[in-house]
Amino acid sequence: xxxxxxxxxxxxxxxxxxxxxxxxxxxxxxxxxxxxxxxxxxxxxxxxxxxxxxxxxxxxxxxxxxxxxxxxxxxxxxxxxxxxxxxxxxxxxxxxxxxxxxxxxxxxxxxxxxxxxxxxxxxxxxxxxxxxxxxxxxxxxxxxxxxxxxxxxxxxxxxxxxxxxxxxxxxxxxxxxxxxxxxxxxxxxxxxxxxxxxxxxxxxxxxxxxxxxxxxxxxxxxxxxxxxxxxxxxxxxxxxxx
Amino acid sequence: xxxxxxxxxxxxxxxxxxxxxxxxxxxxxxxxxxxxxxxxxxxxxxxxxxxxxxxxxxxxxxxxxxxxxxxxxxxxxxxxxxxxxxxxxxxxxxxxxxxxxxxxxxxxxxxxxxxxxxxxxxxxxxxxxxxxxxxxxxxxxxxxxxxxxxxxxxxxxxxxxxxxxxxxxxxxxxxxxxxxxxxxxxxxxxxxxxxxxxxxxxxxxxxxxxxxxxxxxxxxxxxxxxxxxxxxxxxxxxxxxxxxxxxxxxxxxxxxxxxxxxxxxxxxxxxxxxxxxxxxxxxxxxxxxxxxxxxxxxxxxxxxxxxxxxxxxxxxxxxxxxxxxxxxxxxxxxxxxxxxxxxxxxxxx
Amino acid sequence: xxxxxxxxxxxxxxxxxxxxxxxxxxxxxxxxxxxxxxxxxxxxxxxxxxxxxxxxxxxxxxxxxxxxxxxxxxxx
Ligand SMILES: Cc1ncc(C[n+]2csc(CCOP(=O)(O)OP(=O)(O)O)c2C)c(N)n1
Ligand code: SF4
Numbered sequence: 058x059x060x061x062x063x064x065x066x067x068x069x070x071x072x073x074x075x076x077x078x079x080x081x082x083x084x085x086x087x088x089x090x091x092x093x094x095x096x097x098x099x100x101x102x103x104x105x106x107x108x109x110x111x112x113x114x115x116x117x118x119x120x121x122x123x124x125x126x127x128x129x130x131x132x133x134x135x136x137x138x139x140x141x142x143x144x145x146x147x148x149x150x151x152x153x154x155x156x157x158x159x160x161x162x163x164x165x166x167x168x169x170x171x172x173x174x175x176x177x178x179x180x181x182x183x184x185x186x187x188x189x190x191x192x193x194x195x196x197x198x199x200x201x202x203x204x205x206x207x208x209x210x211x212x213x214x215x216x217x218x219x220x221x222x223x224x225x226x227x228x229x230x231x232x233x234x235x236x237x238x239x240x241x242x243x244x245x246x247x248x249x250x251x252x253x254x255x256x257x258x259x260x261x262x263x264x265x266x267x268x269x270x271x272x273x274x275x276x277x278x279x280x281x282x283x284x285x286x287x288x289x290x291x292x293x294x295x296x297x298x299x
Numbered sequence: 300x301x302x303x304x305x306x307x308x309x310x311x312x313x314x315x316x317x318x319x320x321x322x323x324x325x326x327x328x329x330x331x332x333x334x335x336x337x338x339x340x341x342x343x344x345x346x347x348x349x350x351x352x353x354x355x356x357x358x359x360x361x362x363x364x365x366x367x368x369x370x371x372x373x374x375x376x377x378x379x380x381x382x383x384x385x386x387x388x389x390x391x392x393x394x395x396x397x398x399x400x401x402x403x404x405x406x407x408x409x410x411x412x413x414x415x416x417x418x419x420x421x422x423x424x425x426x427x428x429x430x431x432x433x434x435x436x437x438x439x440x441x442x443x444x445x446x447x448x449x450x451x452x453x454x455x456x457x458x459x460x461x462x463x464x465x466x467x468x469x470x471x472x473x474x475x476x477x478x479x480x481x482x483x484x485x486x487x488x489x490x491x492x493x494x495x496x497x498x499x500x501x502x503x504x505x506x507x508x509x510x511x512x513x514x515x516x517x518x519x520x521x522x523x524x525x526x527x528x529x530x531x532x533x534x535x536x537x538x539x540x541x542x543x544x545x546x547x548x549x550x551x552x553x554x555x556x557x558x559x560x561x562x563x564x565x566x567x568x569x570x571x572x573x574x575x576x577x578x579x580x581x582x583x584x585x586x587x588x589x590x591x592x593x594x595x596x597x598x599x600x601x602x603x604x605x606x607x608x609x610x611x612x613x614x615x616x617x618x619x620x621x622x623x624x625x626x627x628x629x630x631x632x633x634x635x636x637x638x639x640x641x642x643x644x645x646x647x648x
Numbered sequence: 649x650x651x652x653x654x655x656x657x658x659x660x661x662x663x664x665x666x667x668x669x670x671x672x673x674x675x676x677x678x679x680x681x682x683x684x685x686x687x688x689x690x691x692x693x694x695x696x697x698x699x700x701x702x703x704x705x706x707x708x709x710x711x712x713x714x715x716x717x718x719x720x721x722x723x724x
Contacts, residue, residue: 060706060716073710075665075690080710097501100366103509112507118497120366121509123389126359129351133363133371134497136347137321141499159359162352235673235704268667275667 063091076275078265102127106148107181125156128163153189167223167257177267185270219295225257231264233282301476307332313448320369321347323360329468330402354379358386365395368496374400388427392510396455402471405630413631414468419608423583435582437553469555537580546575553579587616598622654719663713664692670705
């Protein structure tokens with residue numbers, strides 16, 4: 058099989074850190090849109106976070122919304138252009154902290170959009186501070202002695218949203234091995250396919266490497282997901298209405 | 300034919316006449332009639348209505364719809380408009396057209412639900428972060444609630460900038476005769492280029508819209524371009540004046556305060572006082588030049604339903620050439636006619 | 649896949665950031681870090697020996713730096 062970069066990616070190098078999962082997830086979204094022939098129908102919302110420059114790398118229509126508000130902006134697009142594919146791409150700070158309200162209500166309305174949620178257990182862009190998804194004992198720049206109970210529990214987005222009636226499909230995947238990446242791609246295609254068939258709200262959570270925020274080597278960051286994240290954030294399908 | 304209309308209802312009809320495609324809003328008094336009546340009218344006209352989970356969501360839903368080149372709008376009252384400020388700043392930064400209505404109430408904080416004019420600064424000086432301006436229209440009657448809302452979409456698309464309608468709770472709640480068409484008039488297409496919209500990159504290059512400008516000097520250039528645009532908005536300045544040819548003192552107001560001034564002006568003239576009347580129809584751009592001209596022979600008495608905000612712009616325009624006095628009441632207090640009349644008489648002595 | 653089509657592994661050295669994922673996961677152990685550096689200061693990956701064109705390196709590369717193409721596609 059030949060493996061060509063998809064048309065949905067622009068042919069330019071990106072500025073993510075070495076080993077960062079964003080590049081892989083960008084490519085999975087782009088490949089999936091190509092394979093489903095949806096590129097020309099897609100409007101995406103990039104977040105405030107490391108992926109803020111998504112529009113420099115994606116070759117489909119993209120805008121950047123205020124921090125945490127991509128689900129609201131996507132709702133605005135989808136409501137006026139219901140036959141387009143509308144996606145948001147959000148980090149854990151964007152989606153689970155400042156944008157907690159918007160994601161819950163978009164999910165609850167069964168907004169027919171696909172959310173690609175990148176959980177890297179920290180705030181990458183602002184320098185590696187605690188995110189809602191930061192785990193106990195994890196050292197970040199604002200939990201220098203590790204996260205404690207005082208900071209609250211890590212937020213489990215898939216578990217939380219899957220109880221909402223409007224949600225049609227939610228899966229948590231990881232991008233730290235070839236097998237996991239293949240599964241992640243299947244999940245992306247499934248979410249987009251559901252949207253194309255007007256099934257309602259879909260979300261894929263990616264456990265994604267942030268070697269810089271975690272202060273480990275790229276190679277170590279792959280293991281870090283297995284060793285530290287999987288226990289708190291088990292992979293799997295949390296909801297599938299078909 | 301004139302019929303009795305409520306200001307907030309006339310606003311909805313105006314939006315429909317302006318070709319509104321999508322409305323997003325969150326309830327707050329004294330503008331609840333807007334989302335309520337809008338929810339029915341948008342369904343009837345087969346357009347988009349959505350009650351958002353907050354004003355943060357409303358303004359960002361407007362942002363999303365605006366990205367696609369559709370005519371989008373939200374309405375709220377003071378606390379809700381405060382919540383929207385980040386979103387409004389993004390709309391300006393991204394050069395997106397949208398209409399936002401503030402049916403002002405008393406503040407600060409939760410304040411009260413009476414009509415007030417305490418949000419003038421927030422509206423015309425750039426209420427959110429960054430250097431920016433909004434075209435700000437100030438309706439004075441139920442008829443103008445209709446007309447200004449109708450015409451605001453054209454302005455928003457002409458400049459690719461949000462337009463703010465700065466109303467107040469008195470005008471929103473007021474019932475008065477207004478001449479509105481029986482049926483929603485046919486949609487008017489605008490002559491402006493739409494080569495920027497995001498609707499899927501079919502048969503064209505992909506596009507992006509953003510307000511983050513990180514390249515060296517890029518944001519400075521972006522700001523210069525925006526300011527050129529704000530300067531061009533001067534063309535839209537609009538006001539109404541009476542009796543200014545020979546007035547020694549001119550009453551200045553907007554919205555509800557101007558209505559009160561009009562009564563005072565009429566009785567002053569009846570009594571032979573050389574009073575004038577001036578009201579803003581646009582608060583940004585501000586009719587500075589005209590006020591400056593008038594200051595060569597007249598003094599000014601500015602009234603507001605606040606402790607004095609718009610008066611600062613009058614003082615800047617007049618620049619010390621004549622007297623500018625102020626009378627206002629905050630938090631839903633209506634300026635009293637007798638008081639205004641008394642100050643006017645004193646100034647004319 | 650049509651039999652007989654000759655494949656080529658393309659490594660865009662300028663895009664590579666030396667994360668080492670392709671090297672780690674290559675089932676044939678045929679990728680390594682180059683001795684030289686690219687313009688951004690990274691040692692790009694290079695092919696040392698036989699490649700089975702399984703595409704795992706393409707799959708794990710976060711930097712859009714690896715593609716597998718049919719030879720005829722690039723000779724054109
Ligand atoms: C209103 C607002 N508050 C704070 C910020 C600063 N900020 C930018 S990115 C970010 C965190 C992003 O983290 P996350 O969503 O986890 O994405 P990542 O960078 O890790 O991919 C913050 C707090 C902002 N831009 N806007
Ligand atoms: S800080 Fe983390 S998330 Fe951001 S680009 Fe670097 S590795 Fe990726």
